[in-house]
Amino acid sequence: MSKPRRTGSWRLAAAGAVLLAVITGLALFALDRGDQAYPPPLEVAGQVSREVLDRDNGLLRAYTTDSDVWRLPVRLDQIDPDYIKMLIAYEDHRFRSHRGVDPVALARAAWQLVSNGRIVSGGSTITMQLARLIEPRAERSLQAKLRQAVRALQIERRMNKDEILALYLTLAPYGGNLEGVRAASLAWFGREPKKLTLAQSALLVALPQSPESRRPDRQHEQARLARDRVLARMRDAGLIPASEIDRASAALVPSRRLEMPDLAAHTADLALRMQPDARTIRLTLDGGIQNRLEQLATDTAARLGPKQSLAMVLADGRTGDILASIGSTGHLDAQRSGAIDMTRAVRSPGSTLKPFIYGLAFEDALIAPETMIDDTPADFAGYRPRNFDRDYMGEVSIRQALQYSLNVPAVRLLEAVGPQRLLARLRRGGTELELPPGGAPGLAIGLGGAGVSLRDLVQLYTAFVNNGTARVLRDGSVVELKPPFEHPVMEPQASWRVADILTGVGAPQGAPRIAIAYKTGTSYGYRDAWAVGFDGRYVLGVWVGRADASPVPGLSGIASAAPLLFEGFARTGRDQVKFPAAPPGMIAQSHAELPFALRKYKARDQAVSTVADGSLPPRIVYPPQGARVALGSTSSGLLRPLVIKLQGGAAPYRLIANGEPLPKPTRRRVLNWMPDSAGASTLTVMDGEGRAASVSVFIDTN
Template identity: 30%
Template sequence: MNNFTTYIKANKIKSAIVLILLIVYYFCLPNQLFTDPTATVITSKKNRLLGAQIANDGQWRFPQNDTIPEKFKTCIIEFEDAYFYKHPGFNPISIFKAFRDNLKSSGIKRGGSTITQQVIRLSRKGQNRTYFEKVIEIILATRLELRDSKDQILSYYSSNAPFGGNVVGLDAASWRYYYRDASQLSWAESATLAVLPNAPSLIYPGKNQEQLLKKRDRLLQKLLDNEIIDSLTYKLSIAEGLPQKPYALPQTAPHLLQKVAKTHSGKRIQTTVDNNLQERVNQVVKTHYNQLKQNDVHNAAVLVLDVKTRQVMAYVGNAPTDKLHEKDVDIIDKARSPGSILKPFLYTAMLDAGDMLANTLVADVPTQYGSYNPENYNKNYDGAVPASQALSRSLNVPSVRMLQEFGLDRFYQYLKKLHLKDLSESANHYGLSLILGGAESNLWDLCKSYAAMSSTLNHFSENSSTYFKNEFCEPTFINSETIDFGKKTSEKTLFDAASIYLTYESLKEVNRPEGDDNWEFYDGSKQIAWKTGTSFGFRDAWAIGTTKDFVVGVWVGNADGEGRPGLVGVQTAAPILFDVFNLLPNSDWFAKPFDEMREISICKKSGHRASPNCDIVEQKFVQISGLKTKACPYHILIHLDASEQYQVNSSCEDISNIKHKSWFVLPPLMGFYYKTKNPFYKALPPFREDCLGSNAASMQFIYPNDNNTIFLPKDFDGKINDLILKIAHSKPETTVFWYLNDQFLGSTQDIHEFAIIPKKGKHLITVVDTFGNEDKRWMTISE
């Protein structure tokens, strides 16, 4: 040690030079050898290639892969550098032989470079092949050997070596030339790729095939001679042909690739997609697209989520259409009118808030709020319908009336908690049309909301009746990400489990259009809660379904917003939905959340809590919040004579002769439409004429609605048709008197309809019955 110190003191200049050289040597190698842009690559959950987006410099160069298949590793070492694992970065013997041969030939005939040197040369692209450059390569190669392992150096080479044309790296070459992963290559295929980087501009598939074949076979012979492969493998290998031209890379999930490239450009991302399912869903969409395009419907999208992991299982962003019809547009995250898809959220919210029970009757009658006049798909009315049926049949009028009763702002706050990002305006901006598609949303947000509801129900049943705070979270398509559902809590996140369960029970029913008795798409063996939606103008068709394990969402339409006749959810999106569900395993139905439910007496006819007057009562489990709902308001106790044909009271009948009977009575307008669909519905019997207090009667307008603007149609001869005014009366036999602008028109009895031909302008219609009841309507006649 003293001698070393003494030497340094005596040779300060030499020591300084040596130190500087050591420092230069230490830092001579850049931390990152290769900075070339790489392709964006996505693989399936099982690492099967789904697609790749070419690098920015136009090269098929996949991101660095540290895993090298054993066959290719063996082939490349035997062909390029047999002493790779023994030398320090350069091979003196190979360099001497190369120098000797080059002198004899008066040119560069042989390189003598090791794989490590070739890695350095690849990283220093564009440098002339001179003896000085060779010295630099040797220095840098030794430094690389000191810094990185042999396998790491080999991975640098396999990921960055040229393989002909614009193909760089083993992974890209394997897919371009053999259309499979490098780990699946045979000995002959691995040998072919091993010899390509030696002269990639002269020999590659499709060019100089004879020379390529000779090089490959010489390498296979060497493998045989070194007893790496046996004679049978050798004979089979040399019998294999060569690839003739590059294959196009897989495009199994092109729109997911676009999505990944936005945030992970130039990286290799293992997604959550099930490759087999993705390919089969692609085929389903293609099959239906070939039918839909006959009606000039050119776009469709499908999203499949795993409820338990919240992972994307299949992602089809568009149909296999053409550029003219926006085939590259990813529809899944695009804002579209959702039609009726939001109705289950309103139904669940009303159950959750305790505003109704699952089968509470809601009005289905002509309705107008200001200038807004919602209509059912079939233009008909049921008078009154259970809320669950209004949902499963997707009736518009009851939904609007339910929203009005529940409160627009109140429902809007529920939707905001679902994190629907396209819901960007205020509640008043959308108005009551919000529930029928007046707002916009996208397939991603809608599917994640249904998945969150299903997961809420699952977690409640599986975790001792508890919820998770982060239930309504974003799904993921990146395999390395794990969804954090947050901490357990006894408090609901948004909807309670019972309300969700009762909603799903309703959505199990088929919501087919009226008159469609030959429903062919619903498979009764699969228990699926599903809903369709159709936007105004037949521009968007939706279908979303959920089981305990999966959510499938489908959108069908035209990317440019063009509407088409017949573009309705139940006819175009639902068939795709069920074809996709047929690809998925069957699921058990959701467990009933008994801890969030109570069994009570329910009036069978009205769906309300049973009152003492209800004649038919059944026991049902309801959500706990439903215990505060009001008792049945439609069953009243009436008093009849012995014949049960007239109502009586003590003023006209002896009390001992009076029969007391429960009677189901709806308000006049509801009753008017209800009896057309329910032939056993009976209006209240009239009071006997000798009874006092028999004037309890009411009436409501059927047509027109208040402040309607009406256009009177004309016949072919130009004659104006009559305008038919209609009212419903609780006692049809009552005489009703009609007035137009205080001018008496006439009277009606039994059937309360009156025909008039009013002049252009604003008019007031007044009706008065013999009991003094009165109702009025304003209307405007326009030509």
């Protein structure tokens, strides 16, 4: 009885050999005759998910393909090399040597077919499996196998081994609508496939063979058994020590599918709309910071009232790069209108524009930090501002007025510098305030009587970390080539004065103890709460309110937004940057040391009433008499110019330095003088009526 069985075995072997020869011959014939006329549809490789990356190429957000599949592009250097070795050893260990079809594997498959009367293994190479993924066929037939073989030979003629492997690992199925090892690794393990554990690699090797029957979330036990079979094969082949196999077999198999990365949804969605042809978009955002600040927004949502939301923008004030942007407490939170990006919504900024008013007043030498100013009831042609607490503090210093965000002093100064001039300076920072329809800019804009977005507000505040010049904010969502702003929002000395004052604003109760300067604001009717802060480099802005602009009783910048500002700075994880030293020529003076004209600020109507003819003589308020001014020098060795600020007098003004008049008179009260050398100098200013004022100063180069 044994001899007939041996004869039958030889017949089966012969049949297998004939089958192999037929398949190989037909494949080679088809390849030679039809390769050019009927190439493989490799363009499917371009049909991948669109993805938005952060500044370090980390995945912020991905989108399914048109067929609702997660198929993320991947390169071999983005995949754990141990996983690749395990995949090749398990699926196609002669992958690097064959030409797309492995004759040995086909012979084994043919033998198993004729020996068992059914298909035991397909003998498919990785290249043949890629061919099946490119042109799916439901049936498992000789004709389908022949087609795969032809396609595999074609693919190998057009692509190298690494390209084939990368494309296979982009298209291979891993259960549900997951295709590609990168999507699978993120969905099952919550991590990129750059560094996988042994157990994770084995599971990802096993899944493509039967992705639905081995889905970890639905067929958990089958997934575990399949993974362990891969591990056992690696042990039997002597590729992995038994001790490591035992540890990997004891590891848990994931029982649920994780969400894909979903960070910076508003910015990512805008980027896709603005760059419709881009498959991969890189933003300036920092994924780690974005994640931490989004978590802060989520944590805060539970403490906010019904329908309230928040927005945050963090920027590198020196480069203009936006490092994090949170448009709401959650873009899917319909109750809070989370789909609206509140970083771009135009709202009343409350008191957050006051620092720019004070900056202009410093420029014009109207005030010094220790100048006294009245915080008392005032009527500005029918406009009667009141403080937030509806009380008045009487006479206060300029420093106190800004730190306490007093309204009347701010309006007094805005009346002096002019609303139109404030708007012009804000335009230099790339921000156009939205005024009421048909309304001319008035004093109310200093207290929030205009509209601005959080992003524009943060952009304006970058001036305080750049010597008065704002930076264009960019996040990469919009392709634009805006030039840097050429003109400063305010002069460096004025910018430093304002920042120095804001560093003294007390932190909210219970806030992290960090060294930042900041300003808060609350819009009329308790609709918007703001806080914008900065250190020596980074600027963070926070908005809290309702997207529908409804009032929120009790809402305020100091109570609602400022705590988030401090917590947000603490969560960035970046080392704080110290504030810069004072610019050359800055002089710190107590109230008693101030020139008489700067000891008490008098509004225009107050000043006129003190002089019978309404004309004050000129006065040099900076530099003060006897000042020692350190100017420093330029790269070419020349001394930097000295800024001279005047009060009173009648234009035009002519400067006389050390007895030599400057050639051109000017109508400005701010003059620049370029000293020839260091040492003692006498500066005289003569106004249009022949009145003069003089000071003696010492120019220092240190």
